[in-house]
Amino acid sequence: MTFKALLTTKTGETISTHLVDFKDEDLMPGDVTVAIEFSTVNYKDAMALSGRSPVIRQFPLIPGIDFAGIVETSSHPGFKVGDRVLVNGWGLSQTHHGGFAQKARVNGDWLVKIPEVFSTQAAMAIGTAGYTAMLSVLALEHDGLTPDRGDILVTGASGGAGSVAIALLSGLGYRVIASTGRQEEGDYLRDLGATQVIDRNTLSQPGAPIAKERWAGVIDSVGSHTLANALAHTQYRGVVAAFGLAQGADLPGSVLPFILRNVTLAGIDSVNAPQEVRLQAWSRLAQDLDLSRLARTTQMVGLAEVPTVAGRVLEGKVRGRTVVDVNA
Template sequence: MLFRALLATKIDGKVSISVVNMAEQDLMPGDVTVSVDYSTVNFKDALAITGQADVIRQFPLIPGIDFAGTVEASSYPGIVAGDRVVANGWALSQTHHGGFAQKARVKGEWLVKIPDAFSTRDAMAIGTAGYSAMLSVLALERGGLTPQRGDILVTGANGGVGSVAIVLLSGLGYRVIASTGRPEEADYLRNLGAAEIIDRRTLSAAAAPIASERWAGAVDSVGSHTLANVLAQTQYRGVVTACGLAQGMDLPGSVLPFILRNVTLAGIDSVNAPQEVRVQAWSRLARDLDLDKLAHTTRVVGLAEVPAAIDRMLQGKVQGRTVVDVNA
């Protein structure tokens, strides 16, 4: 039986994508076959499809670093036909066909059962960005941060990680400062739970080695000078999580925040996180995430609309989450 997929090819060094029909025998090896309902557009997907980073390591390949759907067949222990599952990261969109298709075949160990609180659409409204935001919240908590410790800064606040992080943190009682380059969208951020909005330009220039203490912790998806400035202004024994590189992969900062203020920089890896960490994150999302607020962050597109959605993302015009209905 044929299914529709967004296929990436590379000719003369240039990546191109098109919607094609594929057969089940075109799927890669795995012990679980999934009927996919939804995927999402993440920043990593944008880098992959445009060829701005070498995310896709073999061609042709179906991009999409995550998906949610229903199991059609399984030989993996603990997963059976009819289970609703979500996949985030692993080799998807790198060396293994990803989520921009109506079917997927993957290793069972890559899958997490979707909590009862969520539909498959909810799971992809959260997606890898929201899952990364929850991993960041868990890291802040492991670092001893409580709402009483002080404000939490969220950079890239209008993006997927930022939007979900604001919802999660504000719901847990933290006072959230949102950093954005789009002050005209301040009402959107306040509706998600942000208490204060700051201009990202105050963080995006070259950083001082250390500066006045402003926040107890931060969730950063931007990197580069922004992350260096965030660290320089973090309070004593604060915690900063790093899960993105929208500004750049460099970190042009100083060791002073670490050795004078005992600041912790916690790396967030959503791709190869162990199964128990994934289950914990999804369980906490089911407990702590306000689905009504999540709905306000979400826009749905079809497979053919993915390239346009990626263009908007790279132009900094995307607000919140872009869900891909692979059957539309």
């Protein structure tokens, strides 16, 4: 039996991805086999397919850092045939075949049962980006932020994680400031719940080590000068959740926000988060995310379109979430 998959190969320094027929027996070891229904194109996927970052650590490999589908076979005690499951991160698209295929075999300890309120398509409309956004909201709450404390800045607001973060925060009663380099997306961001939209250029250049207090918290997907400036403008005892490096992996800032304003910088890792954290995040997504707002963030593509979409993600030309129908 064969199935369709995107396979990424490397010849010399050249990385390329092609749609191929893949065999069941060529899948990697695991105790659960899943018939995949949907995956997504995340920023990390775009980095992997482009070769800009060494996300893929062995070749050839099926990329795709997440997927949702139906259990086809299982020897894992926690899952049975017919269960609806998803996976985010772990070794997918790094050392283990990922979600850009019609089938996957994985370690059952990586899987999460999809909450009843979500279809497999909705689970991937959320995907790793939305799950990461929820982890960020949990980090803000863990350090005591509540809507009455003040505004929350969301950088990279037009992207997948930013879009879901805005929908979540606004639904929880926070006043959200959305930072974007695409001012034409202002109506889209306000429709998701942003109360103010600012130009990312106001944060992306070198700035003062500490500046006027503007927001109580931040969810940042950008890094570099943007994160440094976001920290500099954070209020006393504010919280900044950081998970991205779209502008850069550097942090050209100062200790002043930490020692003068007692600001907390919370790092967010979605790849290796423990299972109890994942379950909490998906439970809260089921409780707090407005599915009608989620639908506004989503576009659908087929497997063959993924490489093109990945290129557009890196160019900053994709809004919100891109769901991949692997059977289209």
